[in-house]
Amino acid sequence: MTFSLTELKRAAAKAPVVPVLVIGSVEQAAPLAKALQDGGLTIAEVTLRTPAGIEAIAAMKAAVPELLVGAGTVLTGEDVRNSVEAGADFLVSPGMSPGLLNALGKYKPLMIPGVATASEAMCRHEEGFEMLKLFPASVAGGIPALKALAGPLPHLQFMPTGGIGAGEANDYLALPNVLAVGGSWIATRADVDSGDWAGISRKAREALSAISS
Numbered sequence: 001m002t003f004s005l006t007e008l009k010r011a012a013a014k015a016p017v018v019p020v021l022v023i024g025s026v027e028q029a030a031p032l033a034k035a036l037q038d039g040g041l042t043i044a045e046v047t048l049r050t051p052a053g054i055e056a057i058a059a060m061k062a063a064v065p066e067l068l069v070g071a072g073t074v075l076t077g078e079d080v081r082n083s084v085e086a087g088a089d090f091l092v093s094p095g096m097s098p099g100l101l102n103a104l105g106k107y108k109p110l111m112i113p114g115v116a117t118a119s120e121a122m123c124r125h126e127e128g129f130e131m132l133k134l135f136p137a138s139v140a141g142g143i144p145a146l147k148a149l150a151g152p153l154p155h156l157q158f159m160p161t162g163g164i165g166a167g168e169a170n171d172y173l174a175l176p177n178v179l180a181v182g183g184s185w186i187a188t189r190a191d192v193d194s195g196d197w198a199g200i201s202r203k204a205r206e207a208l209s210a211i212s213s
């Protein structure tokens with residue numbers, strides 16, 4: 001995989017909001033990818049919580065190749081292999097395990113592992129990860145935790161996710177160690193299941209205009 005953190009940073013600089021998606025059917029993937037792109041987004045994360053997740057990643061990339069599509073809820077070595085084979089641009093996990101670390105060493109994808117403490121962040125940095133997901137952000141200390149972590153660990157960057165809504169995204173993004181924020185609010189499972197593509201595009205645009213204002 002040639003995709004790099006530099007490219008992810010470039011995409012995040014344009015649109016630093018990453019919708020975390022739960023896709024029930026692969027047929028939803030192409031219209032959803034187009035709706036996100038129409039809304040101005042450049043990055044999306046498809047969770048592997050549904051059987052359709054892996055196929056949906058490939059279908060979104062086929063529909064909108066310039067949209068960066070990551071695999072989320074990556075828990076096992078098999079998830080790593082399936083995500084890489086489906087063409088995921090990056091992988092995201094809620095945490096780390098020895099088996100997951102081993103598979104990441106084999107496939108070497110761009111990985112954003114979840115952390116909730118300074119010790120976890122230090123371990124992931126020692127293992128070579130520079131970009132981390134603060135998870136679950138709202139209960140792992142949120143904005144005060146990220147501010148505090150920036151003191152001793154200024155070399156680390158975060159994509160806080162978990163419990164962040166439209167109202168908080170902007171405050172997270174004002175922090176120098178936050179590259180992007182993730183969340184389900186832009187395209188909830190209900191939005192996707194009802195095919196509310198226009199509503200998803202609108203929420204994406206609203207999120208981006210709130211950030212730039």
Ligand SMILES: O=C(O)C(=O)C[C@H](O)[C@H](O)COP(=O)(O)O
Pocket residue numbers: 020047072073074092093094135161162163164182183184185
């Ligand atoms: O499954 C995963 O690996 C995840 O990425 C979990 C996500 O952080 C949450 O699903 C975000 O959901 P909200 O808190 O509703 O915004």
